[in-house]
Amino acid sequence: MEKEIILFDLDGTLTDSQPGIVRSLQYAREKLGLPQQTEEELRCFIGPPLMESFRRFWGLEGENAQTALRFYRERFSTVGLFENAVYPGVPQMLCALKDAGKKLYVATSKPEKFARIILEHFKLAGCFEDICGSELNGERDTKVEVIEYCLGKNSIRSLSKAVMVGDREHDILGAHSIGLEAVGVLYGYGSLAELTAAGAEELARSAGELEELLLG
Secondary structure, three states: OOOEEEEEEOOOOEEHHHHHEEEEEHHHHHHHOOOOOOOOHHHOOOOOOOHHHHHHHHOOOOHHHHHHHHHHHHHOOOHHHOOOEEEHHHHHHHHHHOOOOOOOEEEEEEHHHHHHHHHHOOEEEEEEHHHHEOOOOOOOHHHHHHHHHHHHHHOOOOOHHHHOOOOOOHHHHHHHHHHEEEEOOOOOOOHHHHHHHHOOEEEEOHHHHHHHHHOO
């Protein structure tokens, strides 16, 4: 699958962000007076927009969901975003793709401000033409909106030359909804069953395998 333009998800695709996200969710539950949940129980939050997950998994709506988000960000914005690690082989993969002339972008449901801080912290920001995400005020919080924003902002019109890479069904379905092909990575937080059901055109089990696939 040789493409000129590659859009990457962040959490579960470039970095293993589970510790910071889960601990910030546990912090929010404590502040809300809710019973604690295990790390495994909270894995489902990684990938989808948080407000969607607060509704789906915690049954929170409106102001209650906004309060949960505020508590989550209290911890995540200062501590949680650094409780994170780059997946093995990702820096080498990004360098190889860039050296081959590929144009790389990040399209994440995470707030763009946080995504930039994380990628700069890990010295990966320079690999990308642009880093696109949601806004802290809730604007552009779905994967479809983020992908459309990234494509529009960067004047990417030939969808046949582009591909989305991600680890959850939201990445695959979001890409397909606007006519992009998608690659699912199996080292992140989504399962083989989830990515297959979403219709990923290709699957990769490691960053090295993903590199080979994207270089054609």
